[in-house]
Amino acid sequence: MIGKNMSEIEDIALGAFDGMHLGHKALFDRLSEKGAVVIIDKHNANITPGRYRCEYVDRPCFFYDIKDIKELDAKGFLERVKKDFPKLKKIVVGYDFAFGKDRKYSIEDLKKYFDGVIEVVDEVKKDGISVHSRVIREFIKKGDIKRANTLLGHTYKIVGEVVKGQGLGKKKLYPTVNVNPKDFVLPKNGVYATITDVNGFYEPSVTFIGKRVSTDKIFSVESHIIGKDIGEAKGEVTILFFDRIRDNKKFDNLEDLKKQIEKDIDIALEIVKEHII
Structure with missing residues (x-):
């Protein structure tokens, strides 16, 4: 466990909290000023893994491994x-x-062994859909980012280290930042309207996920920063997803691919404007 001032905490929200979605927020809203979020980290969270969970709450976060x-x-x-x-x-x-080995213990066990208050928050629904991490995960995998974001209550993001790409974009197409996003569930292969944080600034972008079927057939996650030359990106990059534009598609030549990317850019800009202006 990590954290500070544990001795001053009077109430906790307890769970695995992958996603930090609207259902989890309903728990956090029940906390007092002396409350904290206690995360049972199973190391399988892939919507909001690790300490990224702490970005979505205004209370201290503590972890049980x-x-x-x-x-x-x-x-x-x-x-x-x-x-x-x-x-x-x-x-x-x-x-x-539920908690314990094989999730064998229940809320009744909490009540049995804790002499304080056990407050149970009812199921949360949004647009008639039950808000659960497994539901959100499936929406992300299907590329239904808009619906995933609605259940999350925030914009889905991935974080990864910059990796070397094929270099073709900068020479003949549009320059991209290639990212290796560890631990995050990836949206369905295709092209997305996004904003990308490179070197500390969020910029409108078009993000591609999938095999580069028109060139080297290698799987990649790469973002083109619209209308800005960012130079050589290094370190960690964050990509926020707003909506899916289209499927991955094979083009017969680079000129056709470039024309399609130009269309993708126009669509992405319109989508991003709805969210950041």
């Missing part, structure tokens, strides 16, 4: 929590919360 607690029974886990948070008065969980 699943490897450290997976052998604990309900009583042992609650003893650990109460020891870590000696002033704890309330635990907030979702209606389907």
Whole structure:
């Protein structure tokens, strides 16, 4: 576990919290000024992995590594929590919360071994859809970014290190930043309207995901920054996704591909303007 001032925390929201979506926000809204988010990190989060979760809450975040607690029974886990948070008065969980090895313990076990308040938050729905990480993940995989963003309550993003590309874009097409996004679930192959943070500035962009079927057949994630020469990008890049423009498509020549990219740019600019202006 990491974090500060654990001894001052009086209430916690407890869960795995992959996605930090509207359902999770309903838990966070029940926290007091002395509240915190406690994340059981199973290392399989791929909508909002690792410490990126902390960007979406205005409370301290603390992590339990699943490897450290997976052998604990309900009583042992609650003893650990109460020891870590000696002033704890309330635990907030979702209606389907389960914990322990093979998720064998339930909310009733929390109530049995915790002498404070167990507050259970009901299912959250948006546009008639139950808000769950697994649902959002499937929307992302299908390329339905708009619906995923609606359930998230924020714009889906991926983060990755800049990697070397084939160099063709800068010479004959449009220059791109090539990214290796570790730990994040990728949207369905295709072309997306995005904004990309390169060197600390978010810029409108067109992002491609998939095999470069018109050139070297290599899988890539790459963004063209619209209307700006960013030079040589290095380090970490963040891409925020607004909507899907089209499928990946094979072109007979680079001139046809370039014309299509020009159309993609126009569409992306119109979409991005709706969100950032």
